Amino acid sequence: MFLEGKVKKYNVERGFGFIQLDNKQQDIFFHITDFPKAAGEPKVGERLKFLMVEDKGKFKAVNIVRLDLKRSDLVNPFIQKEKNQNVIVPNNPPVSKKGITFTIVGLVIIAVLMGLVFQKYQSYQQSQRLKAAQLIEEQKRIIAEQRKAVGELPEIKRSEKTENALKASAMPAVIHTQQSTISQTQFSCDGRQHCSQMRSYEEAVFFLRNCPNTKMDGDNDGIPCENDSRW
Known part of the structure; x- marks a missing residue:
């Protein structure tokens, strides 16, 4: 025979509690393993329907039915959690056309800047080569002017005494x-x-x-x- 009552106490850490019977002062022990798993942990004041059996000289509640829960609450929370985990949420929202346009414009600007830098570098290299060529031509001109100003150097002739001394040392x-x-x-x-x-x-x-x-x-x-x- 099913009895009715409500949850009087519940110890979450130890997993057991007591049910207060209607119109009776006696409290019935229950364990979480005999409690319906749907809708989470037992709540104090929650109405229940159950069978009372004897276990090792003490009475306890089994086949417990939760009377205060709606049908929607009877869905296993673990199943609901699994369904929520299966829902795929896109990490990256679709890129708008405006964002694509900005990206293309940015790439074009970068390409133009790189082209300008390369042209500037080529101009610098060409100017350096031109300066080097001008410097070489200027040095050639200075040397030619110096030679023209000094003129041809006269041939140095050795004296007869010097020639004889050189010949004697070579003998x-x-x-x-x-x-x-x-x-x-x-x-x-x-x-x-x-x-x-x-x-x-x-x-x-x-x-x-x-x-x-x-x-x-x-x-x-x-x-x-x-x-x-x-x-």
């Missing part, structure tokens, strides 16, 4: 070159190392300067066989 080098050429054609390194093996002073000089491992210059002064009495 030892020529003689040394000739001697070196003659020595290179007459002598060759054949493994001899000592002064006693040399046939002439020139041959000793050639061996000392051109052949390895010679033992003819004890004091390392560049003069071979200084103690040889043959020369």
Whole structure:
């Protein structure tokens, strides 16, 4: 048999409450698991219809029906939430024709400004090249005027004494070159190392300067066989 009453207390954190029966002082315990899930949590003062059963020596309410709710309130709030989540709301509203026009005009202005900047840069480069060419021509003109003002320089002639001194200073080098050429054609390194093996002073000089491992210059002064009495 169904009984009627209203919610007297409800503990949201612990999930249970009590129902006050009509015309009776006794309160009936109920748990949220036995409460209809539609329309959210129980409300104090809300009228209910239920069955009373015994559980472990105590009475509690089951098969609870909420009498104060309208039919529209009986819709499962979780289903309603899911429907709301499925509704797709566009993030970006459609762009108006006015906005498109402004965008196109802005792009055109940017392109024009870039063209003007490029033309200005080309003009600057051309002016710099022209200045460089003018500077080169000005330098050539100044050099030509300087040469014209100075004139041709007279040829410097050496005196006879200077010519003889130059020839005399050049003679030892020529003689040394000739001697070196003659020595290179007459002598060759054949493994001899000592002064006693040399046939002439020139041959000793050639061996000392051109052949390895010679033992003819004890004091390392560049003069071979200084103690040889043959020369």
